[in-house]
Amino acid sequence: MTAVKSIDIRNNFNTFCDKVFGGETLIISRPKNENVVMISENEYNLLQKAKRNAEYLSMLDRSIEEAKSGNIIVKSLEDFD
Missing domain, CATH: 3.40.1620.10 (YefM-like domain)
Known part of the structure; x- marks a missing residue:
C-alpha cells in the first residue's frame, strides 16, 4: 500500500x-x-463479492436462529393451491 x-x-x-x-x-x-x-477493478469486484457473501451468510444465520427458536410456519403443498 x-x-x-x-x-x-x-x-x-x-x-x-x-x-x-x-x-x-x-x-x-x-x-x-x-x-x-x-484499487483495480478486479480487487473492487472481489470486495463486492465478499460483501454480498457476508450479507447472505448473515441472513442464513438469522434464519437458522429463527428456526431453532421455533419461529417458523409450516405449510403443505395443498396450502399453495
Whole structure:
C-alpha cells in the first residue's frame, strides 16, 4: 500500500494506474483528511463479492436462529393451491 498526494496522481496518472493494475493499492491524500483509495477493478469486484457473501451468510444465520427458536410456519403443498 502506497500513499501519494493527489497532485502526484494528476501528474502521473498512467504510471499509478499501471501500479494499481499490477496489484498495488494507493491511498490518495487529500485536504482535510478526505483521503480516497485507488484499487483495480478486479480487487473492487472481489470486495463486492465478499460483501454480498457476508450479507447472505448473515441472513442464513438469522434464519437458522429463527428456526431453532421455533419461529417458523409450516405449510403443505395443498396450502399453495
